[in-house]
Amino acid sequence: MREPPLHLDRVPDPKLQHVLEEVIRAETTLELLVGIYEVVKPALIEAYQLHQLETNRFMDQPTYRAIRFILMEEEEMVAWGQSAIQALIRTKQDSEAAEAWRSHLLSYLHHAGGIRGEHTQAEPHNLPPARFNGESYKPQFYPKRDERFIDMFNRSAAIDDYYQDEALQPDERTYALMYKRLREMDVPEWMCPILFTANDKPWDYYVDLSRQLYDEARHAMMGEIGLYQSGIPFYRYPIDIKASVSLNTAFTPLESHIILWGIEQDLMSGKSGKKWEHDIAVQSGMPLAITLQDYDWADEVLHAQIGRKWLQPEFGALSEMHVAYEEMRKKWIETTDKYVNLSEQTPWWPQFVMEMREGWERRNEVGHYGG
Structure with a gap:
């Protein structure tokens, strides 16, 4: 000192x-x-x-x-x-x-x-024989899930469409938001290579990205709690991992980071982003869902700022960041398409919604509303 x-x-x-x-x-x-x-x-x-x-x-x-x-x-x-x-x-x-x-x-x-x-x-x-042989540690970035997870490339449920579909009941749209939060367990998976491979960055970089990684893991746990309130284990239904698998195997950490920022930037729109998701939860009348979306909204505002703070110096201008995001997003969509055949794509969403409704009704009967 x-x-x-x-x-x-x-x-x-x-x-x-x-x-x-x-x-x-x-x-x-x-x-x-x-x-x-x-x-x-x-x-x-x-x-x-x-x-x-x-x-x-x-x-x-x-x-x-x-x-x-x-x-x-x-x-x-x-x-x-x-x-x-x-x-x-x-x-x-x-x-x-x-x-x-x-x-x-x-x-x-x-x-x-x-x-x-x-x-x-x-x-x-x-000393016992060492596992460390003097070489730098090289992690395996292919995501792994334990034996509880099933059919991990099943994307038969168009969750991103369900919560946006105004023809559906508010509760089903809110269940889709809860599942979307649960699915965010893939974001920490693709943030790990971003953090691990970042060398010689300012200390604030690691603080900011670690904070964001913590938030993303917390979002997944929010979704887990949302399912458990209806008595549904979070692993009972498929949780698609194509996002983190594709990003961790076919993209550089910088490319993954620009995709992450672009997604979060798009969610800043009041008409289709986090404010709108919060409004959907309010329409459902579920206190837990409202609280969940409120904190998720606040977190994502910060995350968009974090992405802009650390990526703009890499690209020189905000306009260049948007161009890079659109290019990477197209490549990402093409990359994830190859995982469709790894699942039989058995539909499961109707059964899930039925179970969620039954569980919610049981909670209402005994006065447990969540919050």
């Missing part, structure tokens, strides 16, 4: 870097969660707590205060993560795999001396 710049983008300790390189090479969801919530975050919490114990609370009050709030959030995250880990441990083999990976990572963390580098360090010959 006394000799800026601080160079926070530089690795402070190669051994600590090795710990994180091991964590990211988790081979299963269970391993990834164990690495984050049973190794890295608990070690961070310990480091924060030690700082609070050792520092002068008068001299270092700003830091002490900041750590109080950081600890509250980190402890909440660890509690959630540990619950998720327990949900994934279904067999003795799962339990043994989780413990083996935890022990593996703790060995490397111990070798690094902990987060603060002050604990007793193990000798290298005592």
Whole structure:
């Protein structure tokens, strides 16, 4: 702090870097969660707590205060993560795999001396064989969904048309909006390559894009809650993944980003965009749906601004961004057409609407309206 710049983008300790390189090479969801919530975050919490114990609370009050709030959030995250880990441990083999990976990572963390580098360090010959071989991590960007998801290229339901169809009842149009929110789980999938491949960007870039990724994941969970209010598991019906599959395999991250921005920019129209979606939810009289669309609307206004902020320097002018978007959108439509034959395209929307209506009626009978 006394000799800026601080160079926070530089690795402070190669051994600590090795710990994180091991964590990211988790081979299963269970391993990834164990690495984050049973190794890295608990070690961070310990480091924060030690700082609070050792520092002068008068001299270092700003830091002490900041750590109080950081600890509250980190402890909440660890509690959630540990619950998720327990949900994934279904067999003795799962339990043994989780413990083996935890022990593996703790060995490397111990070798690094902990987060603060002050604990007793193990000798290298005592370390288990590393998964990190010195090469840069290369993720697989092809989207993966677990065994609960079915018929993932079924696009027989024209959801984007249903909510816009004024001939349909307001409740069905609102169910289409809920499903559209649920389907947004593909947006974080195609945002990951954008973020991962962005090198040497200003810190604000990563903050903005991470905030947007969080929002998009939250939107999908909003849709999930909308289905669960009628007693429908979110994975019961097909959730089409052609968008993220095509963008992650046939487009560059910059091309994917311009498509993402273009979609969000189009949603700023008062007659056909987010305001209109909110109006549809209001017509349905469903408090939860109204709240859902209200926050979705607010988020997308921010997202359109984020896209413009970081993409315009790449293209030089807003008009060039629009041209690039139209070109990429046409290519995108052509690319997604090849996935049609990967599904029998069995219709499911009428059954879904019937189930949603029945579930909503049950909630009304017992006085649970959502909000």
